[in-house]
Amino acid sequence: MTERATQRPKDFVKPAHWTSDPAPRPAEPKLEPDPRGLSPTRYGDWEQNGIAVDF
Template sequence: MTERATQRPKDFVKPAHWSSEPAPAPVPPKNEPDPRGLSPTRYGDWEQNGIAIDF
């Protein structure tokens, strides 16, 4: 069994766009009414030309 690497190689250079700060907290979704009816992200179905479709 191969041991898991726990440290980066000595020649590793951190890219300039990497930061050591934690990821920002997620923003809660806006609770806006759906102008076309039921929200497909809540109910799981999309309606197109009167037909409910699932992805």
């Protein structure tokens, strides 16, 4: 079995575009009113001809 590397080689040079900054937070979702009632993406069901269909 090959040993797993836990450190970079001593001659490793970090590329200029790498950063130690944390990833940005995702944008808040836009809440748009659903003209037909409950949002299928929120509740997990689509309504077709009066029948709820899971997707």
